Structures are given as C-alpha cells and as structure tokens.
Amino acid sequence: MSNSGAALYLADLDTTCRFLRLPQFFSTCMSFSLVADMGIHRGYVGNWFMSIWCFCCAVTLIVLTVELRRFPSEFPFFWYLSNTYACYTALFCLSASIIYSLTYVQFLPYGPHRDRAIAVTAFSCIASVFYAMEVVKMWERCKIYKTSCYVLTVPGLLKVLETFMAGIIFAFISNTSLYLHQPALEWCVAVYSICFIPAALAILLNLEQWEYRLPGPFPLFQLVLSLLSILLYISALVLWLLYQFNKEFGGHPQRSSDEDCKDELAYDMCAWDQRLAVAILTAANLLVYVTELGYWACQVSVETKALPRVS
Template sequence: MPTRATWVYRSQFCDVFWGFRLPQLFSTCVAFSLVTDMGLWRGAIGNWFMAIWCFCFAVTLIVVIVEFSDFQSFFPFYWYNFPVTFACYAALICLSASIIYSITYVRFLPYGPVGDRAIAATAFSCIASVFYVMDVTFTWNRYNLDDISCYMHTLPGLLKVLESFVAGVIFAFLSNTSLYLYQPALEWCVAVYSICFILSSVALLLNLCEYDNRLPVPFSIFQLVFTLLSVLLYISALVLWPLYQFYEEFGGQPKRSSDGDCTDELTYDMCTWDQRLAVAVLTAINLLVYVADLGYWARQVSAGTEDQPRDS
C-alpha cells in the first residue's frame, strides 16, 4: 500500500509535470521543429541550435519518464539533484540560444515564412527558459529540504553552474581554431579555460554524487585552493587574450574593420573579430564569478566551516 510520502511525491510530480515539464517539452519541441522545417535556410547555426533544443527536449523527457516510472532508486546518486541541476543549465542554455540565434542569424533572414519560423523558434526558446527557471524556483520552495542535501540549493552550487556554463559558451566560440592555433600565448588561454572547466566540473560532480565527504581534506579547503588557482589562471587569460588579439604590437587587430570577415554585413556567422571580443568579455565575466566563489570559500574557511552548508 502506498505510503503518505509516496502520495506526497506523486502530488508534487503531477504539479511539476503539468505546470512546468509539459510546457518545457512543448516549447523545446516546437523550437527545434520550426528550425528543422526551414530546410536549406537552416544553415550551420540553425543546425547547432536545433541540436541544443533537441537535447533539452530529450533530457526533459528522460526526467519525466524516470519520475513517472519511479526509477529514481536505480541511480547511484540522489535523483533529486539531477533534475534541478539540469533545469539550471537548461534555463541558461535556452536563454543564451535565443539571444545568440536572434543576433547572429534571425536578423539577417528575409521577411517571409522562413524568417517567421526563425522568430517563432526564438520565442519558444525564450518561453522554455522561463519555464525552466520557474521549475527551479518551484522545486526549491516546494520540497522539504530538512533531510535532503542538494548542492544546487547553495550559493557555491549556483556559482559552479554559472562557471561551467560560461566556459561552455567560450568553448563554442573557440571551435574556430584560427583564433588561437600556433600562438603559444593564446593556446595557453585555451588551456586555462579547459583546466578551470574541469576543476569546476569535478567539484560539481563530487557534490551531486555525494562524494565530497570522502576527500582527504575538508571540502571547504579543497574548494578554496582550486578556486584560488582558477582565479589566478583566469587573470592570466584576461591579460593575454586581449593583448594578443587586439594589439598590433602582438599581432592583433585593434579595429573591427581590419578583419576582412566583418566587411560582409550579410554573413550568417559571427565574424572572427566579434568572436575574439566575445571570448574576452566572457573571460572577464567568468573571472568575476570565480572571484565571488573565492570570497565565499575564504569566508567559510576563516569562519572554521569544514563542510559546505546543506541548508537552502
């Protein structure tokens, strides 16, 4: 016979499904379906964002199936951590996809059915990001977390999500290898982004899989050391990347007009100079996030807190 906890969980699942998961599935499905229907007008950028919306749809569907079928016990970690973590990433992914897709592609399309489909896909992507945010907020407020440990309910957990997400956007721009290949200083910057991304991902996975208490040192010390290392590495990248990309003395291009790729105003891709600038701005943003993360862990260590807080 089902227990009271089971009925409560079922009630919460129904609320979340009809209120958030179903609109998420519908919005992401419509977004990638509209782009698919654009045919040859879809382009490389359209293929990329179609894959993003399809990924969000697929993972959301998996979450719904697992929760509806009560398969949570088959996972080696506490299941609650996964959907709320994914919802955080999905909200950022759909929002950034809407912005980048509209700036780099939609505004160049001619008026007509093709342009209308692209605009509609962007709108549904925005709607999906809103419902993912609402999902996270509702989950935080609805669940009783007195006996539940969830890293996403803490400030460092949210900062880790933001750090890894910004790094992922940087990697998307760095897919254009001509930005840094055969230039040691810029290759060092790429190594910095990779190292810091790995460190953030390891910290996130340790908490989501509840392995943080198995470290040979207190987790707060572990976080403080590696966050300090990430801050120092990002400082070097913030200095070297603009220096070698925008100063003529170091082989850079100070003006956008000096980049031949940017002279074609009808291009459907971001020109190389814009990509360089985007990486520089994102580097500065992520450095600020790491500094905030460092300040948090420095305060925890100075206060003598050996374990991360488990409260919401």
C-alpha cells in the first residue's frame, strides 16, 4: 500500500466503524447471548457455534476499539489483518447459520426454545451480510485509492475458501474415532493438513509481498502447488468415501446402519453426519483447488506469451 493510499484508507475508517462495525458486533453478540441463555437445550451443535459467535463478537469489539482510537496508523499491517478477518468471519457466520438451522433448529419442538434458535440463526445471517458488505467496501476502496490487498483478489479469495473449508473439516475430524481405526482414513487427515499449510502460508507470504523472494516465478509455484493439492484431495475423497460409506470396507452406507447415531438426540450431529459433512467439504474444496489451478494456468500462459522470443 502506498503512503497516500494508506492515508486515505485510514481517513475513511470512521465511516466503516459507524456503519458496519456496530451492526456486526450487535448481531454476533445477540447470537452468542441467545444461545448461551438456552442452557442445556443448546446441545453439542449449539455449544460449538456459540464459541464461534463469541469469538467473532470479541474480535470485532477489539477491531472497533483499535479503529476508534486511531491506532491503525501505528500498526502497518492492521488494514490487511482487518480485511482478512472480515472475509473469514463472513464465511463463518454464514456457515454457522446454515449448519445450525439444518442440524438443530428444525428438530426442536415448537416453543420458546425453537423461537430463540430461529432468532439466533437470523442474527447470524445478518452478521454475515454486514461482514460481506465490509469485504465489498474494502474491495471498492482498493480500486479507488489504488491500493492492494491479497485477500481481496481472485487468488486470495480462493485461498481464503481453501483454508476456511479445511478449518471446518478439522472441526469435524476432531472426533478421532472417525479415522484412527483405519490407516487409509489417517492418510485423508494427513492430506487435509498437508494442503492447509501451504495455503495458509500463501496468505502470509503476501502480507508484504514476500512471494517475490521465492526462487522461482510465483504463478508457476502456485500452479504446481495447486496440481499437487488436487491430486492429494482426489485420493482423500476416494478413500474417505470408500472406507466411510462402503460396507465392503467397513463403512456405513446409511445413517440407520451406524450404531453411534441410534442413541443420539436429533439435534446433535452423530458420527455418520460428521462423516458426510467431511465428504461434502472435501468435494467442495477439491472444486476450489481446480478453479485455482485454472486461474494460475492462465497466469502462467500469459507470462509465457509475454516473454521475448529468441530469434
């Protein structure tokens, strides 16, 4: 970011604080408070997402305080961290709204607890909208003030999606009983970790354009990395589906065939539900990597054509 661009950017932060930070804080605070007040009726899913809304609420308050006290000028990377946080939080609140309603709200009996859970979902959706609005406004500012932010570019957003979905997968496979009994499933967990690390590093490398310190061209490096990630994710998807849902490999093709799901409350995600969620997220993240491969292939092709020809 240039000095003039940074000055204009920081001068415009008050508007963001006034029109976006406060609704973000209020919405996440309401979601957290309503779930916390449900007591024992919130279930495992409610506890999980309550921690997410609590984290978003706390961090948003910290960001708001920093911006109102004009501290961003003392922290050169604050603008980058703020944009990255907004991208991730918009995805977290949106996914929390969807999963919470599908696995919890619809199974609650009609009454005050169901009404409260519906209100929680509504506030979470509102929060995701305000965080998404912040991402859009940041992107517009980057164009107006001629500044740059990696997470607001196409490859940056793809990296955010890759790391976000990998993070959700890690949350589901925190139940080690899903994979410790089978080496093939342990390989799947290793794939998720192996692919997550370089994706997260790519975001960090672009913090101060550190990608230019790599020994080779950054697009070519990302192209090879995307191809390797695709191959690894294909192997993980095939093995996960075979060993989790194919009866011949010890899997459970139907939810009713899984003993762990028979004694569970309807609004709690049993082992079979978690297996299915990991399979869906693996397939979705594979599509993101394929999209990224296409993007970097185009970039490498353009750079190759721009090279001077030797007669």
